[in-house]
Amino acid sequence: xxxxxxxxELHGAQGTMQLNCKTTIQEGEFVALSGKSGSGKxxxxxxxxxxxxxxxTITVHQQKWLDTSFALVPQKRKIGFVFQDYALFENMxxxxxxxxxxxxxxxxxxxxxxxxxxxxKKRYPNSLSGGQKQRVSICRALMKKPKILLLDExxxxxxLTMRNKLQEELLLxxxxxxxxxxxxxxxxxEIYRLASRVIILENGTIIQDTKTEDILYDLAPTEGxxxxxxxxxxxxxxxxxxxxxxxxxxxxxxxxxxxxxSLGEKIKFRATHFQLC
Amino acid sequence: xxxxxxxxxxxSFQLASLTALILFCIALPLAWYLSQxxxxxxxxxxxxxxxxxVLPPSxxxxxxxxxxxxxxxxxxxxxxxxxxxxxxSFTGLVIASCFYSLPFMVQPLQNGFExxxxxxxxxxxxAGKSKLTTLFRVALPxxxxxxxxxxxxxxxxxxxxxGVVLMVxxxxxxxTKVASVAIYEMVDIMDYHTAHIYSAIMLGIxxxxxxxxYIFNAKQTKRxxx
Numbered sequence: 153x154x155x156x157x158x159x160x161e162l163h164g165a166q167g168t169m170q171l172n173c174k175t176t177i178q179e180g181e182f183v184a185l186s187g188k189s190g191s192g193k194x195x196x197x198x199x200x201x202x203x204x205x206x207x208x209t210i211t212v213h214q215q216k217w218l219d220t221s222f223a224l225v226p227q228k229r230k231i232g233f234v235f236q237d238y239a240l241f242e243n244m245x246x247x248x249x250x251x252x253x254x255x256x257x258x259x260x261x262x263x264x265x266x267x268x269x270x271x272x273k274k275r276y277p278n279s280l281s282g283g284q285k286q287r288v289s290i291c292r293a294l295m296k297k298p299k300i301l302l303l304d305e306x307x308x309x310x311x312l313t314m315r316n317k318l319q320e321e322l323l324l325x326x327x328x329x330x331x332x333x334x335x336x337x338x339x340x341x342e343i344y345r346l347a348s349r350v351i352i353l354e355n356g357t358i359i360q361d362t363k364t365e366d367i368l369y370d371l372a373p374t375e376g377x378x379x380x381x382x383x384x385x386x387x388x389x390x391x392x393x394x395x396x397x398x399x400x401x402x403x404x405x406x407x408x409x410x411x412x413x414s415l416g417e418k419i420k421f422r423a424t425h426f427q428l429c
Numbered sequence: 430x431x432x433x434x435x436x437x438x439x440x441s442f443q444l445a446s447l448t449a450l451i452l453f454c455i456a457l458p459l460a461w462y463l464s465q466x467x468x469x470x471x472x473x474x475x476x477x478x479x480x481x482x483v484l485p486p487s488x489x490x491x492x493x494x495x496x497x498x499x500x501x502x503x504x505x506x507x508x509x510x511x512x513x514x515x516x517x518s519f520t521g522l523v524i525a526s527c528f529y530s531l532p533f534m535v536q537p538l539q540n541g542f543e544x545x546x547x548x549x550x551x552x553x554x555x556a557g558k559s560k561l562t563t564l565f566r567v568a569l570p571x572x573x574x575x576x577x578x579x580x581x582x583x584x585x586x587x588x589x590x591x592g593v594v595l596m597v598x599x600x601x602x603x604x605t606k607v608a609s610v611a612i613y614e615m616v617d618i619m620d621y622h623t624a625h626i627y628s629a630i631m632l633g634i635x636x637x638x639x640x641x642x643y644i645f646n647a648k649q650t651k652r653x654x655x
Binding site: 203240292 | 546548549551552553554555556557558559566567570571
């Protein structure tokens with residue numbers, strides 16, 4: 153469990169602002185950290201990693217990481233950090249990047265296989281695509297078997313196809329390792345797909361901390377997406393037929409979502425996937 | 430047939446190699462510190478380090494000569510306690526060259542460290558690696574061209590120094606008479622033939638050294654942008 157109660161004065165484009173965060177994150181949770189640019193998301197992540205100073209306390213699994221008179225160095229915090237710009241060691245091959253963190257060839261092989269990177273393990277980062285680099289970065293972050301995985305907008309620079317693929321891989325890795333994960337993201341589809349909880353920051357303060365499904369429709373829509381309202385006409389195990397105006401639309405659901413729906417119920421939904429035809 | 434004495438060249442290269450080696454050991458931690466620190470003292474240290482670039486060699490030579498002479502506490506300490514005479518000796522030349530060439534080692538290294546991706550170093554810290562391990566395993570291997578530039582420019586600059594060397598070392602054959610001083614003497618005694626040969630050798634060597642450096646840097650840039 154992570155207990156966090158920190159303050160820090162930030163100097164951003166909009167002047168001085170106080171980062172003020174108090175929250176508790178349970179072990180194994182996948183938390184999305186969202187909010188406008190400059191709201192303090194990345195700083196919060198960096199404070200957790202020990203890369204920036206702050207006042208207050210951070211306790212992780214009963215171990216003090218930050219106190220009034222003490223700050224555990226980043227080297228001793230069992231953390232995995234995925235940077236937005238990958239931050240791979242350019243002088244090392246993919247495999248060496250992983251083994252630099254921990255001399256555990258078996259784990260490296262397993263992670264590379266999970267992310268379909270085995271064929272590229274002898275390649276250097278400058279010969280990889282953005283998506284491949286980010287997968288290496290995620291694998292490298294997991295090599296230390298971290299207590300917490302911190303991801304700073306890891307998929308924002310990637311195209312939609314690659315983003316979807318990496319979302320699947322992140323889910324797979326989270327299922328495999330059950331690492332407490334905090335991910336900074338602006339993308340509602342990404343939040344909905346990956347996280348079970350969303351924390352929204354505004355001007356350095358947590359303005360919302362809730363389950364993902366409670367907030368989905370309040371989030372700023374993904375570029376180009378549209379929210380539809382309709383009436384449930386029919387449900388099966390994984391689908392629902394919804395009347396939207398004069399049209400009927402079939403939507404895909406999880407079994408749990410399908411069970412919660414009843415006929416005649418008014419719902420709103422948003423397209424999260426599409427295929428060019 | 431005019432015989433060429435290569436002793437001044439050998440001395441120049443010995444001096445330049447030793448200076449580059451000593452300065453590398455001194456400048457590496459200094460440049461790393463300057464690239465990492467946010468201390469208010471940083472501009473002062475940078476300004477002091479860069480002084481030899483703007484100071485006339487005679488001014489620098491004069492202060493070094495005074496500091497190394499028996500009249501100063503440093504010179505007196507070395508002569509009385511250790512029995513080492515610093516002025517007009519090869520040891521004194523090495524010390525003077527280290528001051529004279531300091532910015533040429535520090536600045537490329539500092540630029541190299543500062544141009545590294547900061548998050549790459551942070552990723553190493555998060556991986557549990559110390560600053561020293563990060564320096565040798567991540568930082569230095571990713572700034573090879575800056576490393577080579579620092580070493581080559583320091584070496585070449587020391588080979589080419591004249592004013593400071595003449596003031597601190599004089600012209601003792603086999604001890605302090607380096608190539609640049611030998612050329613000056615040849616011109617002074619109007620032995621233009623030897624002066625021409627010495628100068629042509631210096632010109633050729635300097636050009637080859639710099640050409641190798643630029644070819645290496647071009648290859649490095651090409652490799653990184655592939």
